[in-house]
Amino acid sequence: MMKCEVAVIGAGPAGSIAAEESAKDYDTVIFEEHKKQPVHCAGLISKTGFGRLGIPERDFILNKIRGAKIFSPKGTCIEISPKETKAFVVDRSAFDDYLLSKAVSSGAEYVNSRVDTVGGEFFHKKNKKINAEKIILATGTDYKLQRAAGINTPKEFLFGAQYDMMVECETDMVELHFILPEFFAWIIPAGDFARVGLCAKKNAVQSLDAFVAKLNSSGRLKNQKISKKVFGTIPVYDPKLKTSGLGANTDINLVGDAAGHVKATTGGGIILGGLAARHAASEDYESEWKSEIGRELRLHLAMHRFLASLPDKKKDKLFSAVAKNHKTLEDSGDMDAASATLGAILKNPRFAFDLLPFAPNLIKHMIL
Structure with a gap:
């Protein structure tokens, strides 16, 4: 039987940051079922957020963003154009690998295996038994383990769709088009291509196809080739969702998308989820993360x-x-x-x- 003080399930940004911090004080194991993390994200991260999490500028940065062009429903453009870099566009796969490597360097043991159940004693896919004093669920929007353990999940979701395409756009400005009732479409320049996407309550793919067709009719597509398609589910923050002291046989905490630590205005969760993750192994986890980011999530x-x-x-x-x-x-x-x-x-x-x-x-x- 493998024993550890803290088991982190999921090696996305929130899980890796939680494991890195936990490993400083506790015997920590981080489990991840995928050999490469699946990407469901536009990959636009604030420069100030990098600073708050202590993340250096590395080669996972594909582009630097200075400002934004925001289009109203009737097409009026507002240009927010600071002189300095405000955000980075990242290669999420390389970014996630970097954060996981930091967790391992801090002393966390990495196990590339699926976890099938959670509790005081649980199993991963090779039928090896693990005993953990505390479990941190950082499984993103895959809520199977939460539901199996009788733990509540976020109740409201947006659905995202994104295509990598060649689009005529300013290389240091993102575009936000408020063409949907509940959200917006975006164009994020990422070097020699752009990420074109949107979020919606329903019919995200159909809405994105219509947006791309509009870009094509206005002559903004360099060609109609889609080099990559990304789809994802984005939880909307629920202030009433309990995130700590869960589980019948052991202490289970939720972090990241599993806890709904997502900005409802943009669907981004890396920075605020990462800030919460630094407290995930604490005895006062819920009060600590709410003290740091709860107000921001509510706003x-x-x-x-x-x-x-x-x-x-x-x-x-x-x-x-x-x-x-x-x-x-x-x-x-x-x-x-x-x-x-x-x-x-x-x-x-x-x-x-x-x-x-x-x-x-x-x-x-x-x-x-």
Whole structure:
């Protein structure tokens, strides 16, 4: 029988970061069933997030992004154009490998095997028994182990689709097109190609195909070849989901997509999920991660619900207000810290005044 103090199930970013931190204090084993992590992500990560997680700039960075072009439903463009790099486009496979190597270097033992059950004693696919004092589930949106153990999962999801294509676009600017009621489409330049994708409540592939057809009709596709297709499920953060002290026979904690640690505004979870993962082996895990990122996740959720509630005409009016005050977002906007972005808006009297008509609706979603 293999024994360990902490077993981490899943070697995506959240799992690897959890294992790296855990291995500093505990005998830690990290299990991953895939030889190569499946990629379900646009791979756009904030530069400030790299700093918060202590991740250096390495060769897994494919491109550096300075700003964004944001298109309202009727096509009005807002250009947020800072002078300095704000985000990195990464090769997720290489990025994940790097984080796993850091966990192993910190002392975690890596086992390339599927785990079939979780509990005080559990088995991986070679029928080897493992005894762990604590289990950290970092299995992404594969909720089989959670459901088998009677552990709740996120309840609301978005569905993403993305194609790698050759598109005419500025190489250091992402594009966000608000063509869907609940989310947006994106174009992310990644070197010699672009990632073109979107998220939706339903019919994500059909909506993406329609968006690509529109790009083609406007002459923006260099060719119609799709070099790669990526599909994924994105959990929407649920403040009521319990993430620690779970399991009947041992202590089980949830982290990353398994816990819904995802920004509802963008579907990104690497940075906030990684910050939570650093606490995953702690006795006070839930209170610690909520103290660090809980407020940000709640604000992202409120902003997502607020935007999704607006009809297109009101979204266009909102975008007009944002366009007049874009300098505030250039100077103080933060991809991860919604509180910093909202704080900067409130400190700008003109910006705050222009958004007054939308305040009741936003406040309603913030207090729900």
